[in-house]
Amino acid sequence: MTVLEDLRQLIHPYYVVNILMSLSYLVSKYVPGICEFVFPTSECGELSMWESEVLFFMLVIVMFRTRKSGSRNMLAYISTAAMYAKVCNVILWFSTDPVYGILYILVIIVHFLVIGEPVYKGPEKVIYFQGIALDEELRRDKNCLWFITFFTAWSPACSALAPIFAKLSSEYTLDNLKFGKIDIGRYPDAGKHYHINNSAFSLQLPTISVFKDCKEVERRPCLDAKQKFQKFYFTEDNIRASFDLNNVYMECKKRLEEKHGKKEEHIKSE
Structure with a gap:
């Protein structure tokens, strides 16, 4: 599969929503307007030491998993990174407010059940x-x-x-x-x-x-x-x-x- 084909597939709602959910915590922390609505003003625009450690740990896991992965497909790398990023987001949202954590998990479930990952539709035996x-x-x-x-x-x-x-x-x-x-x-x-x-x-x-x-x-x-x-x-x-x-x-x-x-x-x- 070429890079161009990978980029075309990234337009699919499944991948778009997946990427947005993976970045949800960082976006909420650094985007003006959203941050003030979710966090106290004093916590906007910066990550705490604990939050940084969680994200750093996620990066290490993603790097390890992609290095061990049996695929060189860009979509596979993105999906792997998104999977572990969502796990970290669950931890971060729960640490902020259990209600946010529960809502985030519900969004993940709805995303999985309603949209679903695109499947191969070509010929197969x-x-x-x-x-x-x-x-x-x-x-x-x-x-x-x-x-x-x-x-x-x-x-x-x-x-x-x-x-x-x-x-x-x-x-x-x-x-x-x-x-x-x-x-x-x-x-x-x-x-x-x-x-x-x-x-x-x-x-x-x-x-x-x-x-x-x-x-x-x-x-x-x-x-x-x-x-x-x-x-x-x-x-x-x-x-x-x-x-x-x-x-x-x-x-x-x-x-x-x-x-x-x-x-x-x-x-x-x-």
Whole structure:
């Protein structure tokens, strides 16, 4: 996705409101008229030591999370920053007045339910599984190779991967090569079953796993020699190269053609 496309998406009400909510406390502190209405006049135009420490802590967390993020997408960075900024705003508004804090949380809930993050609407051939129902599918069709994304709806990195994974599914899906997704935020048992941490500080969101003959044969991100998760950038080119998708597709297609050829020979012999 280009920078121009990212900027176009930023015009969407979801991102506009998200940015405004992230800056709400600072705007209220420094904009004349608004500040005098919300805070005592003596507190306008400057942050207290405690407020500065909260915001500094937020910046450290955002920098850490974006550095560890598996995406180089600008929207993913903005969404990650906004998520932690809103957490800090909740703390700051509650410290100012519990009523402000409650109102701010209500605005977040309304924003999430009414507007909602824009979703990918392009072509895709992705099967969405409910929890560990994937196990049943793997056992049912052992000759199929599965690419499975484990994700959560609230993770910016997972949202950034969604259109990429959908595009790849539309390009590479075959009868014996399929793509699926599991929301481990909604189905935490699936996360535990496949050993994927779904917490806010998890370095495993998102995770792409490859299953062959009912067994997981590969995943990204994966552990290094020191048992630490290696950083993986979920760009389209990285996914293609890391999983060798082109060769995998050709091998699956070849096996499919051989299978169909044998069936035709069998029919002719009869």
